[in-house]
Amino acid sequence: MDVGLWIAGGLLALVALAGGISKTFVPKEKLAAHRGGEWTRNAAAGFVRTLGVLELLAAAGLILPALTGIAPVLVPITAACWVGLMVGAMITHLRYDGGWKFAIGNLVWLAVAVFVLWGRLGPQPFTT
Template identity: 50%
Template structure:
């Protein structure tokens, strides 16, 4: 179980790190390259996209570093809960935009974040 939680946390951190590209790439370019699944960036201001990207960067670090460095490892499940909230917002945004095909991936990431939060708060907590 511990290994599965580490793998899932690493996968989520990787997805979040890749997603931070919205902080550096103009939203028009993201929308042009990403196809219909990336059109959502046009609904947000560049400042909002940078804020979302910064939160994703912090989340990627919070899923891994506290446990690896053994400094406040309780932050891992707290971060996973926050990531679940982030993807809940993504699911709501996709549904409002009518992007039912794209919502599947966000639901998958949401389930992974809930799994990490449950696992690290419960059976495989770092404090127990």
């Protein structure tokens, strides 16, 4: 179980890192030109960049507290925040033609985050 939770947390961290890097460092116009990025046309550049920074923080929050042993309770808290982010992402993607495909992907990552949240608060918490 612990290995599965580490793998799930690591995958979520990689997804958060990739999304965070793109939203933080790629111009919004370039994001808007790609399938799935249409929503950025209607969003302020600062909002897109802020989401990117939050995703970078999520990547760190899913891994670093557990690795360092400093405030490991932040791992399930970060997973809970990721659930909220994925709900917002699903709502946003469903507003666009063909966005249901991206919303399904968001739903998958939401389920992985729920698994991490449940596992780290329940059967396999990190000991402090």
